[in-house]
Amino acid sequence: MLGEFEQLVLMAVLRAGDDAYGIPVHAELVRHTARDPSLASVYKALERLEHKGLLSVRTGPPTPERGGRRKQLYRVTNAGQKELRAALGAIRRMARGLDVGLEPS
Amino acid sequence: MNPSAPPRLALRLAETLIDERVREAVVGDLVEAYRTHQSPGWFWRETVLAIAHFPARPRLGHSQGDGTVIGFLDELGRAARTLRRAPGFALLCAATLGLGIGAATAIFSVADPVIIRPLPYDHPERVYVVWENDQNGERDNLGFATYSDVTAAATHLASAAAVTDWEPVLNRNGTAEQLEGSRVSWSYFRTIGVRPALGGDFLPQDDAPPRNGVVILSHVLWSSRFAGDSSAIGSFADIGGRQMRIAGVMPADYDDVLSPRAQIWRVLGYDQTLPYACRSCRHLRMVARLAPGSTLDATGAELNGISARLVRDNPKDYPAAGFQLVPLQREATREVRPALGALLAGVALLLVIAAVNVGGLQLARALQRDEEFAIRSALGAGSGRLTRQLLAEGLVLAAAGGAVGLAVAKVGLIELMSRLPATVPRLAAVRLDWRAFTLVGVVTLAAGILVGLVPLWHARRGDLAPSLRGGRRLAGTSHRLRGALVVSEVAVAVVLLAGAGLLARSLFAVLSVNAGFDPADAATAAIQVSGPRYADSAAVLVWHDRVLEAVRGVPGVVGAAITSQLPLGGNRDAWGVQAADKPLDNPELAPSPDAYRVTTGFLRTMRIPILDGRDFVDGDNAAQAAPVAIVSRTLARRIWGDERAIGKRVHMGEPDRPWFTVVGVAGDVHHRGLDVGETMQIYVPTHRWFFTDNGVDVVVRTSGDPGRLLDALQRAVLEPDRATVITRLATLAEVRASSIAQRTLAFTLFGVFAAIALLLAAAGLFGALAGAVAERLREFGLRSALGATPGDIVRLVLGQGLGLTATGAAIGLVAVLAGAGAIRALLFGVGTRDIVTLVGVTIVVATAAALASVVPAWRAVRVDPIVTLRAE
Numbered sequence: 001m002l003g004e005f006e007q008l009v010l011m012a013v014l015r016a017g018d019d020a021y022g023i024p025v026h027a028e029l030v031r032h033t034a035r036d037p038s039l040a041s042v043y044k045a046l047e048r049l050e051h052k053g054l055l056s057v058r059t060g061p062p063t064p065e066r067g068g069r070r071k072q073l074y075r076v077t078n079a080g081q082k083e084l085r086a087a088l089g090a091i092r093r094m095a096r097g098l099d100v101g102l103e104p105s
Numbered sequence: 106m107n108p109s110a111p112p113r114l115a116l117r118l119a120e121t122l123i124d125e126r127v128r129e130a131v132v133g134d135l136v137e138a139y140r141t142h143q144s145p146g147w148f149w150r151e152t153v154l155a156i157a158h159f160p161a162r163p164r165l166g167h168s169q170g171d172g173t174v175i176g177f178l179d180e181l182g183r184a185a186r187t188l189r190r191a192p193g194f195a196l197l198c199a200a201t202l203g204l205g206i207g208a209a210t211a212i213f214s215v216a217d218p219v220i221i222r223p224l225p226y227d228h229p230e231r232v233y234v235v236w237e238n239d240q241n242g243e244r245d246n247l248g249f250a251t252y253s254d255v256t257a258a259a260t261h262l263a264s265a266a267a268v269t270d271w272e273p274v275l276n277r278n279g280t281a282e283q284l285e286g287s288r289v290s291w292s293y294f295r296t297i298g299v300r301p302a303l304g305g306d307f308l309p310q311d312d313a314p315p316r317n318g319v320v321i322l323s324h325v326l327w328s329s330r331f332a333g334d335s336s337a338i339g340s341f342a343d344i345g346g347r348q349m350r351i352a353g354v355m356p357a358d359y360d361d362v363l364s365p366r367a368q369i370w371r372v373l374g375y376d377q378t379l380p381y382a383c384r385s386c387r388h389l390r391m392v393a394r395l396a397p398g399s400t401l402d403a404t405g406a407e408l409n410g411i412s413a414r415l416v417r418d419n420p421k422d423y424p425a426a427g428f429q430l431v432p433l434q435r436e437a438t439r440e441v442r443p444a445l446g447a448l449l450a451g452v453a454l455l456l457v458i459a460a461v462n463v464g465g466l467q468l469a470r471a472l473q474r475d476e477e478f479a480i481r482s483a484l485g486a487g488s489g490r491l492t493r494q495l496l497a498e499g500l501v502l503a504a505a506g507g508a509v510g511l512a513v514a515k516v517g518l519i520e521l522m523s524r525l526p527a528t529v530p531r532l533a534a535v536r537l538d539w540r541a542f543t544l545v546g547v548v549t550l551a552a553g554i555l556v557g558l559v560p561l562w563h564a565r566r567g568d569l570a571p572s573l574r575g576g577r578r579l580a581g582t583s584h585r586l587r588g589a590l591v592v593s594e595v596a597v598a599v600v601l602l603a604g605a606g607l608l609a610r611s612l613f614a615v616l617s618v619n620a621g622f623d624p625a626d627a628a629t630a631a632i633q634v635s636g637p638r639y640a641d642s643a644a645v646l647v648w649h650d651r652v653l654e655a656v657r658g659v660p661g662v663v664g665a666a667i668t669s670q671l672p673l674g675g676n677r678d679a680w681g682v683q684a685a686d687k688p689l690d691n692p693e694l695a696p697s698p699d700a701y702r703v704t705t706g707f708l709r710t711m712r713i714p715i716l717d718g719r720d721f722v723d724g725d726n727a728a729q730a731a732p733v734a735i736v737s738r739t740l741a742r743r744i745w746g747d748e749r750a751i752g753k754r755v756h757m758g759e760p761d762r763p764w765f766t767v768v769g770v771a772g773d774v775h776h777r778g779l780d781v782g783e784t785m786q787i788y789v790p791t792h793r794w795f796f797t798d799n800g801v802d803v804v805v806r807t808s809g810d811p812g813r814l815l816d817a818l819q820r821a822v823l824e825p826d827r828a829t830v831i832t833r834l835a836t837l838a839e840v841r842a843s844s845i846a847q848r849t850l851a852f853t854l855f856g857v858f859a860a861i862a863l864l865l866a867a868a869g870l871f872g873a874l875a876g877a878v879a880e881r882l883r884e885f886g887l888r889s890a891l892g893a894t895p896g897d898i899v900r901l902v903l904g905q906g907l908g909l910t911a912t913g914a915a916i917g918l919v920a921v922l923a924g925a926g927a928i929r930a931l932l933f934g935v936g937t938r939d940i941v942t943l944v945g946v947t948i949v950v951a952t953a954a955a956l957a958s959v960v961p962a963w964r965a966v967r968v969d970p971i972v973t974l975r976a977e
């Protein structure tokens with residue numbers, strides 16, 4: 001079962017699209033969750049997800065603004081999408097009919 | 106500060122301490138994000154959190170690791186692989202460093218136990234050698250009566266002992282062996298601060314005339330001649346025809362610094378009634394241990410008080426009052442200390458120049474790799490990364506150098522030990538031990554860091570952008586750096602060359618000293634017989650005659666003689682001489698010439714000239730002949746001034762000894778050494794002296810190469826008595842050479858160091874110039890195109906080389922002028938500011954510099970302007 005932060009990170013990776021490395025993923029989290037986790041905790045979650053086979057990793061090109069360091073680019077695997085769907089479905093089912101001030105989607 | 110550059114320390118920490126799995130990605134993100142955050146505090150917080158989440162951990166076999174110990178090991182492995190791709194360079198560096206480290210280690214290994222480490226005795230700092238003063242303030246031995254009075258009266262001495270040389274013959278299992286030994290007071294070993302390992306020490310009751318046949322053996326003698334048999338202790342051995350009891354065996358690691366070759370010690374066994382126990386019978390050395398709590402000053406004052414009393418009571422027995430106290434180790438190493446100190450300094454300089462040279466080579470290589478560094482740097486390889494890489498390469502080179510150095514030290518030490526005179530104390534303790542290994546380790550580490558840092562300085566300071574733009578122009582800093590390296594190498598080489606030059610001039614000065622005799626075409630054998638058969642003087646004189654007879658029969662021998670001692674042969678047998686017509690109030694102020702008991706043909710055989718009067722004739726050795734003597738010129742002048750010496754009467758020793766009539770004046774000879782000035786001599790016929798010598802030197806004059814009849818000479822001297830012990834068999838030229846062996850060795854080593862230093866300095870200069878020319882090819886091409894003649898360009902390159910050389914030479918010469926006093930004790934016939942040496946060194950260095958500049962200059966001239974300009 002996915003943890004809540006892991007779900008958020010998975011979705012942030014999906015949102016970041018083709019250029020999903022640390023900074024865009026972090027930026028999506030900041031933008032949508034009003035939290036400011038440390039980069040390190042984001043990477044910790046990314047690593048955990050990778051170990052579970054929910055994310056795949058490849059090495060990207062170095063860029064000058066990174067001091068010539070290479071990026072690690074993440075992509076959600078099929079297993080990851082399935083896991084995310086299951087988790088979000090469970091939350092939706094649990095939320096249905098509860099008055100917590102959210103529009104049922 | 107560049108606003109987009111994150112805090113350097115934080116970045117360095119992140120680069121080092123974040124686990125390698127995510128390091129590049131995380132640090133890259135941090136750096137990128139910092140561009141928008143611009144908050145060092147944020148960067149620090151993120152860095153610390155990242156390190157906390159992903160702490161670096163050692164992983165073996167993973168080549169991405171750096172920043173940890175294991176990671177650095179990886180880096181070392183990578184450096185080794187890099188260097189393996191440049192084997193010529195790596196070998197050159199390892200050989201250069203190895204030579205320096207090896208030479209330094211070998212010299213250190215010799216110097217360490219001899220002059221650096223305290224002697225391995227109990228509280229060695231309390232042990233002093235005590236000398237009497239003579240009338241010139243020089244040190245002199247003591248007579249037994251003086252020694253007894255001093256030890257009886259002194260309260261500041263815990264114990265004291267008298268020592269004299271002893272060369273007994275051990276007769277065992279039918280063979281005779283000459284031993285080196287000492288006769289010592291019973292308290293000798295407790296004064297020195299050692300105990301026998303087996304058996305017991307001497308006892309007070311052993312040290313008296315009727316019972317003085319007690320000996321203690323060295324461990325080597327006990328294990329070789331007594332088969333290491335513990336039953337030997339307490340048994341008796343035939344020593345010089347007398348049965349002596351073996352009381353004990355010294356420890357294996359004990360060596361007697363007062364008598365470095367001693368194999369056996371016997372109690373002195375004197376008492377004051379003996380004729381040779383008098384105050385003026387100065388043949389004993391005294392060693393004393395200060396009582397706990399006594400200071401040197403208090404002890405010195407007390408001994409001088411005792412001396413004043415002795416002189417007052419016995420005015421005719423002392424030439425002067427006072428004692429000199431010298432620490433035992435300083436005394437024992439007196440003769441080798443200046444040479445070893447100078448060699449240590451020389452070898453340290455050699456090591457410096459070797460390290461600087463390898464640093465220069467690494468720098469040159471770093472310049473070639475500018476592009477590699479620039480690309481790595483531009484792609485974000487942190488300076489930490491480059492630091493680690495260069496440091497690792499430096500350490501790998503140094504480690505290879507250290508390994509080569511150990512081999513060089515091992516071989517060098519064996520060579521050195523075979524050449525060092527056996528009179529150097531503590532040689533038995535010389536070995537490559539943990540102290541030497543520690544030295545190698547420390548030096549290797551230091552050299553590695555130095556070699557790594559030299560190019561690093563360039564890499565960090567140098568502007569890398571030009572390298573990227575394809576330009577191969579040298580940045581100003583590395584230009585200066587390389588120049589500084591060359592200047593320091595030249596300076597060090599000049600110092601070593603000047604040292605070698607001064608030692609060479611001294612050696613030549615010593616070699617050109619006229620010894621007073623003719624060492625060419627002559628040979629000598631030192632022989633000794635012992636045992637009851639020779640208790641009678643007449644028997645010894647018969648043996649002399651039979652030896653001479655046998656030796657004269659050797660083909661090629663044209664003259665032969667026997668003498669009680671040989672000039673430059675290492676003996677010192679001097680007697681006070683008083684003249685009948687010049688009586689002295691205090692006989693102790695009489696001149697003390699070397700006394701030679703000789704057979705008739707000695708002066709002729711040695712080619713010592715007769716300046717006045719006559720040589721000995723056969724009749725002088727006849728049974729009833731009147732006692733006659735020949736004195737040397739300086740002795741005659743010292744006693745009689747301008748008066749003629751012939752016909753004067755002289756006296757030696759006890760008052761009841763006969764008076765000798767001077768029949769001739771001979772030329773002076775150098776008896777004690779070529780570099781210690783002429784001494785005075787007196788010659789008397791063997792038959793006229795009041796005792797006979799059963800240990801003598803045979804000298805022969807030969808018609809051809811004396812080296813070729815040494816074997817025949819050996820057979821001849823053994824003919825009269827097969828049990829004769831031969832302690833030396835050599836040509837006179839060899840005797841003369843071995844008297845300056847230490848000086849020759851010091852010069853040889855310094856010469857080798859200087860030659861290597863010059864070679865390294867020249868190589869360094871060549872490298873720097875070749876590099877500079879390679880970088881300025883375009884400039885030279887342009888100059889040629891603009892009309893510069895080849896001569897102009899050669900002048901340009903040579904000017905650069907000679908400029909660096911001149912600066913280095915100037916610094917070196919200033920250092921020589923300031924520091925040459927340090928080797929003053931080794932110099933002879935030449936001052937520390939010898940202009941010939943300084944000019945010679947300058948010429949040698951300038952020549953080497955010119956040679957090193959020729960090839961780079963030639964390359965510069967051959968630049969084709971069209972080719973270089975097209976490349977632009």
